[in-house]
Amino acid sequence: MAVPNAQIVRALRAIVGDTHVLTESDVAAPYLTDWTGEWHGDAVVVRPADTAEVAAVLGLCTAHDVKVTPQGGNTGLVGGSTPPPNDSRPWVLLSLRRLDTIGMPDGSGQCIAAGAGATLAAVHTATTTSPELGLMFGVDLAARDSATIGGMVATNAGGIRMIRYGDMRSQVLGLEAVLPSGDVVTRWRPLRKDNVGYHLPGLIAGSEGTLAVVTRVLLRLVQRTYRTAVALVGAADVDAARRVLVAVQRFGHTVEAAEIMTRTGVDLVAGTGVRTQIDAGATLLLEIVGGVEELSESLARAGDDVLDAVVDAGPASDLWRVRESHTETIARSSTTAPVKLDVSVPMGDVHQLISRVDEFAGRSGVRAVQFGHIGDGNIHVNLLDVPAGNRQTAADCVLGIVVELGGSISAEHGIGRAKAASIGLGRDAVDIAAMRAIKGALDPRDTMNPGVIFGG
Structure with a gap:
């Protein structure tokens, strides 16, 4: 393990308490392996309780050249919240899970304050504590019970309702974050329009822990959809x-x-006992504002493209279960850790992406399961049964297809470590140089998550 020296460990314990500095391998292990099981790292795990402790930890680490990887719910898929293995540099895994305080929803400002460690599910619950306000948080995703607000901001998560409400960056009205120096940046006003200088919250959102550590977020709320x-x-x-x-x-x-x-995916899910109800080449899950009769009538008017349909009043958990069972079912169905690629293409080219990836998988002797957000062109490509020596080649082939279609190699999960070597497929040299200049200005000692986004 890349352990900071004993003096630094003692200083970390003095900041966060003895029980919140984890040096034993078996105790730290759950933090140092990602959800996919593919990414493993070595580090001392530090669990601060508030912004002041985060600031003290970062100031200490920067001063002593200790590298820091921030982590929320550890639900990422690209290695962005896991330190690298076998790195000779001293490293800290900074877990933000204890920063889980959530305020009461603000009816006049239509917002709610949440700590970086608060789960998405907890934020959804908190917005219902004042039903008379008629507000809700607009972002949702299948990992809602474990994904944390800080991690979702850091990766600019999208989710299943982005088609209406936008990504996490669109929900951030205010933000508190700690710079590598230990200084705290605070933008905290429930304003929809605030045009003073650079938009630092928008810059930190999506930066994957390479610029600062998000500690609190002031989230925009939207009008609740009742029907x-x-x-x-x-x-x-x-x-x-x-x-x-x-x-x-x-x-x-x-x-x-x-x-x-x-x-392919629907058949896999059906094999686990989930009632899928539709037997067709492709299955579209639609949720609209309105009633069953309205949606049924519109589907009838859509013509011959509709081969079959099952319609129910929301939330229609049984119908949604078909979609939300995909990720876990895929993980259990592969003989190797699935190669997971989160990509986007122009919406009119989604069918080409899926078809071409299926053709590639057939030629390569692997299985492809693809699903995702057709309303914004974001598809989750999963390659199953890929031998260890072929994983990077398979990923590169898929990313090549995406680039040929004018798409993005990362739609909502970030670049992390997994795609750092491929960043040139998504940004040109001038763009990358500008981003590196920002990184260098805010983090001149490369304390924050080195190797993520830019590699190296």
Whole structure:
């Protein structure tokens, strides 16, 4: 383990308390292996309780050239919240889970304050404590019970309702973050328009712990949706499913979510006992603002692209279970850790991406399971049964397809360590140099998450 020297460990214990500095390998292990099981690291785990402790830890680490990887719920998929293995430099894994305080929703400002360690599910629950306000938090994703607000801001998470409410960056009204120096940046006003200087919260959002540590966030709330309808729609292929979505939008419906699943994934989920109800080349999950009759009528008007449909009043948990069972089912179904790629392409090219990846998988003797947010062009590509020696080649081939289609190699999970070597596929040399200059200005000693985004 890359352990800071005894003097630094004693100083860390003095800041956060003896029980919150974990040096024993078996105790630290859950923090040092990511959700996929692919990324492992070595570090001392430090668990601060508040912003002041985070500031003291970062100031100490920067002064003594100790590297720091911030971590929220450890649900990332690209190695961004895991230190590297076998690194000779002293390293701290900074867990933000204890910073989990959530305030009461503010009706006049339509916002809520949440600590970096608060889970998404806890924020959703907190917004319902004052039902008379009629507010809710607009971001949702399947990992809601473990994903934390700080991590979601750091990776600029999107999720299943981005089609209506936008990504995490769009929800940040205010932010408190600690710079590598230990200085605290605070932007904390419930303003929708505040145009004084650079937008630092927007810069820190999506920076994957390379610029600062997010400790608190002032989140925008939206008006609660009280009446929704959900449908599983069978279509011949992915492009037909996209045309159904476009038709429903043109009929004037507000779409809350639009998810695509292929037969391969739906069949895997059905094999676990989940009732899938649709047998088609592609399955579209739609949620709209409105009632069952309205959605049923629109699907009837969508024409021959709709082969079959099951419609229910929201939240329609049984229908959503088909989509939300995909990630865990895929993990259990592969003989090796799945190669997981979070990418986006222009919405009209989603069918090409899925088709070309399926063709590549067939040629390579691996299985491809693809699903995701068809409403914003974001597809989660999963390659199963990929031999260890072929993983990078397989990933590179998929990313090459994405680039050829004019897409992005990272839609919502970040670059992390997994895609750092491929950043040139998504940004040109001038762009990368500008980002490195920002990193160098805020973190001149490269304390924060070295190796993430830029590699090295």
